[in-house]
Amino acid sequence: MNNWIEALIVLVxxxxxxxxxxxxxxxxxxxxAFQGILLGVLPLLFHANDLTLRxxxxxxxxxxxxxxxxxxxxxxxxxxxDVRRELEPIIGYTSSLLIGCVxxxxxxxxxxxxxxxxxxxxxxxVPAALFTMMVGLFTxxxxxKALTQVLGYLAMENGIYTFGLAFAEKEPLLxxxxxxxxxxxxxxxxxxxxxxxNREFDHIDTDQLSSLKx
Amino acid sequence: MISIIHILFAVLLAPxxxxxxxxxxxxxxxxxxxxxxxxxxxxxxxxxxxxxYSRTTTWVFSAGPLVSLAAVLTSLLVVPxxxxxxxxxxxxxxxxxxxxxxxxxxxTVIAALDTGSSFEGMGASREVTxxxxxxxxxxxxxxxxxxxxxxxxxxGMYSGMMPSDLVHHGGPVLILVAAAFLVVFLAENARIPxxxxxxxxxLTMIHEVMALDHGGPDFAFxxxxxxxxxxxLGALLIGILVPMHTGLPPLDVVAALIGMFLxxxxxxxxxxxxxxxxxxxxxxxxxxxSVLSMLALVLVLD
Numbered sequence: 001m002n003n004w005i006e007a008l009i010v011l012v013x014x015x016x017x018x019x020x021x022x023x024x025x026x027x028x029x030x031x032x033a034f035q036g037i038l039l040g041v042l043p044l045l046f047h048a049n050d051l052t053l054r055x056x057x058x059x060x061x062x063x064x065x066x067x068x069x070x071x072x073x074x075x076x077x078x079x080x081x082d083v084r085r086e087l088e089p090i091i092g093y094t095s096s097l098l099i100g101c102v103x104x105x106x107x108x109x110x111x112x113x114x115x116x117x118x119x120x121x122x123x124x125x126v127p128a129a130l131f132t133m134m135v136g137l138f139t140x141x142x143x144x145k146a147l148t149q150v151l152g153y154l155a156m157e158n159g160i161y162t163f164g165l166a167f168a169e170k171e172p173l174l175x176x177x178x179x180x181x182x183x184x185x186x187x188x189x190x191x192x193x194x195x196x197x198n199r200e201f202d203h204i205d206t207d208q209l210s211s212l213k214x
Numbered sequence: 215m216i217s218i219i220h221i222l223f224a225v226l227l228a229p230x231x232x233x234x235x236x237x238x239x240x241x242x243x244x245x246x247x248x249x250x251x252x253x254x255x256x257x258x259x260x261x262x263x264x265x266x267y268s269r270t271t272t273w274v275f276s277a278g279p280l281v282s283l284a285a286v287l288t289s290l291l292v293v294p295x296x297x298x299x300x301x302x303x304x305x306x307x308x309x310x311x312x313x314x315x316x317x318x319x320x321x322t323v324i325a326a327l328d329t330g331s332s333f334e335g336m337g338a339s340r341e342v343t344x345x346x347x348x349x350x351x352x353x354x355x356x357x358x359x360x361x362x363x364x365x366x367x368x369x370g371m372y373s374g375m376m377p378s379d380l381v382h383h384g385g386p387v388l389i390l391v392a393a394a395f396l397v398v399f400l401a402e403n404a405r406i407p408x409x410x411x412x413x414x415x416x417l418t419m420i421h422e423v424m425a426l427d428h429g430g431p432d433f434a435f436x437x438x439x440x441x442x443x444x445x446x447l448g449a450l451l452i453g454i455l456v457p458m459h460t461g462l463p464p465l466d467v468v469a470a471l472i473g474m475f476l477x478x479x480x481x482x483x484x485x486x487x488x489x490x491x492x493x494x495x496x497x498x499x500x501x502x503x504s505v506l507s508m509l510a511l512v513l514v515l516d
Binding site: 003006007010013014017021093094097098100101104105108124 | 381382385386390497498501502504505506508509512513515
């Protein structure tokens with residue numbers, strides 16, 4: 001089972017890097033959705049030997065929300081706002097990838113030295129969680145479009161979820177349900193906000209919002 | 215003994231691999247295509263011709279093709295082929311390989327600059343930019359392989375690998391390195407997502423443009439060296455993807471040869487199904503390959 005967990009974690013790291021390197025919004029949404037599905041499946045692998053109905057239901061709920069509902073909400077926002085690409089990001093895509101490399105190094109350095117209670121099942125869980133959070137934060141800072149920032153927020157939530165999964169395997173799923181609800185409401189509200197920002201100003205560029213003066 | 219045979223195979227069959235790529239592309243395009251052995255005929259024809267040297271060029275121009283061919287022939291000595299050990303194996307030979315390829319590139323580039331043609335200068339500039347980005351991907355990937363096998367020589371890191379390693383423990387590492395090497399393979403051999411080997415428009419091509427002023431035997435050396443370089447980098451890739459250690463060395467060589475021609479066919483498929491990237495997008499692909507290699511290295515570091 002450990003091989004599969006390791007492979008999934010590597011895939012999660014790769015989705016993060018892909019998120020940093022792509023400009024198409026639809027592709028970004030799919031990447032974050034894929035990441036959500038990967039992380040939704042992860043608890044099933046942890047409990048492969050003692051699968052209970054509760055774990056399965058929670059995994060299903062998490063996978064469904066992150067893999068189906070969020071992408072659907074965000075794709076609708078993209079369609080209504082009629083934006084295809086994130087043009088002129090604050091930090092370019094190639095430099096974003098390189099910064100992603102540095103972040104990965106930082107995450108590993110911190111992750112391996114962080115004294116945590118309990119044992120993670122693979123040594124990469126905590127670094128991968130930290131890396132996902134950092135990439136989420138970086139996406140929020142380095143991109144202009146409100147939609148990409150929402151995606152960064154989702155990636156950050158994915159990171160927090162992985163972090164919870166890393167060292168306490170059973171109870172945090174309860175906490176996760178709480179977070180999931182919050183995030184769901186947040187994405188819902190953000191989707192509506194993006195729609196309204198776009199209708200008022202004909203764009204979803206958050207940089208220009210701060211320079212509005214009447 | 216068997217190590218010498220695989221070098222002979224490389225020397226004899228490298229142009230055939232290019233023929234396989236061209237045949238695959240022809241099949242995809244619905245053409246009959248050139249003969250599989252076309253490159254051999256081209257090479258013989260060029261070798262019988264005389265070379266013309268411009269009066270503005272110096273000895274550097276005529277040294278370029280010779281040094282390139284010599285460097286790539288030397289690099290064959292340290293590259294293991296599939297499961298077969300290389301003729302020379304010593305700790306650190308991966309750096310020798312990287313720098314022999316670097317030497318080859320350096321002489322191609324200064325020979326191109328020596329002509330004083332602005333087109334060749336442009337090609338040289340692009341070649342250097344892209345290979346500077348491809349080199350970290352190659353070296354970090356080799357470092358990951360070395361760390362994984364606990365050996366600093368290419369033969370050491372490729373020996374003892376089994377096909378089942380790809381799905382068992384450490385499989386992600388090998389797959390990441392293989393993906394990075396594939397990008398390096400395509401970039402260094404001027405294949406389609408990076409460069410179009412068929413184009414003869416100076417504004418878009420990278421590698422071909424640097425050979426515009428070479429003729430006769432010099433051009434034959436350049437083409438043959440390019441074919442050998444593809445064989446060398448291909449051997450690094452199939453060493454990961456087709457690692458056969460049956461105990462019978464001849465069988466391993468045959469498996470690796472089959473792997474090499476499958477790789478050539480796969481390259482043909484990639485070239486037929488993809489468009490060349492815009493030149494501005496190429497660095498992004500190469501940086502992504504380096505990132506994959508770095509991730510692989512990080513995974514084996516713990």
